[in-house]
Amino acid sequence: MAANQVGRQTITFGILPRLVSMHTIVGTLEGKGPYGGYFHEVLEDDLLGQKTAEKAERQILENAVNEALRKGGLVPQDVQYYISGDLLNQVISAVFSARSLGVPFLGIFSACGTFAQGLGLASIMLQGGFADKVMVATSSHYQTAERQYRYPIELNIQHVPTNQHTVTGAGACVLATEGEGPKITHATFGKVVDMGLKNPNDMGSAMAPAAFATLEQHVQDTGRPPDYYDLILTGDLGRQGLKMLHVIAEKKGFALGSNLQDGGALIYGNDPKVGAGASGAACSAVMTLGFVATQLYQGKLQKVLLIGTGALLNQLTIQQGDSIPTVAHAVAIEA
Incomplete structure (x- = not known):
């Protein structure tokens, strides 16, 4: 190895x-x-x-x-x-x-x-x-x-x-390599996961299995249980995808606590105009570098696991009836 x-x-x-x-x-x-x-x-x-x-x-x-x-x-x-x-x-x-x-x-x-x-x-x-x-x-x-x-x-x-x-x-x-700021201790790169879902209007449900697969692998690889982290922040499953992640974890007998949150479900609050919440390549970036980094600097958080989730679709694959491949990558960040 x-x-x-x-x-x-x-x-x-x-x-x-x-x-x-x-x-x-x-x-x-x-x-x-x-x-x-x-x-x-x-x-x-x-x-x-x-x-x-x-x-x-x-x-x-x-x-x-x-x-x-x-x-x-x-x-x-x-x-x-x-x-x-x-x-x-x-x-x-x-x-x-x-x-x-x-x-x-x-x-x-x-x-x-x-x-x-x-x-x-x-x-x-x-x-x-x-x-x-x-x-x-x-x-x-x-x-x-x-x-x-x-x-x-x-x-x-x-x-x-x-x-x-x-x-x-x-x-x-x-x-x-030198300087002050939150430090990255581990990275877990995910595999492409495709559960056969085809609805481009529900990418959160499609991405939830990838988020779980990477989280489970990170726990197995590092020996760190989920409650090792003050915050596990997925992004961006939205409210629908976060609900599906809890369903998958429960079926697998995998305990997820209140430290699991999703950037897409958080950033807009309960604004009804945004459907299931947020998505976008900027979402996890601004939530990590804005909210999470501030909490780490202030000592309100010490250990955070960021799990970035992506739906790897485009217009042509959807038009041709393909399902939605997804991936999730995790990065452990500490104060």
Whole structure:
């Protein structure tokens, strides 16, 4: 077994990569939610004066990256790699932000699980001595996701209760081998799980089995029971997916306590306009770098397990009748 491998799917980090600088930006609706005070920046205009939502999303991502650098007293050349992804075809928001940043770029995609995937990959690079600073960032935008995955918002299509509302925003952070900040101790990379569900209007139920599979594997690999963590934060199952996760765990005889929460179920509170809650590549990023990081800094949380979940579908696979493959990646973060 490799030196830093624990069990079948988990990696342990001896150098303890740290989140030394971070910045979150959210849209107006996210800022009005119960966690609005935890985000570093709330937009007054979700389009930032741009002509299209796609141009706005890339600008939001660029702004988050630049602010994360500025807060750390860094310039782009101080970062060896930029790992980023979003929900759009060819991760185009990440690509354009990388063009502006001008450092080596790794574009990644795990849908709403992209941020956790990025944290894990960056930690591997730091652990291996391949870098001493890596930027990780993700973004999403309600209007761009609607246009690509559902219907343009101009059509005013009525959503069903199991639909999730894509977060408008971006989260960016610098991971480093030295400095102060929350540290990453483990990463558990998930397998693709497909239970045959085909409803694109209920991605939470489709992703719940992947979330459970990765959580169960993390527990087996590390020997840490679920209650080892003050908070297990999935993202983004929404209320429907979180309910399904509890059902799966109960059937498997796996005890899940009140420390299990979901970022998608939390960020908008009980707003009836958002269906089952939130989704989007930005959701777990802003909840982790905004809410969770603040709680870690304040000592209100000590140990957190982030489980990023992604529905790996696109328009063509749904139109051709395919089921929805899903994945979940877990990252353990401690104060």
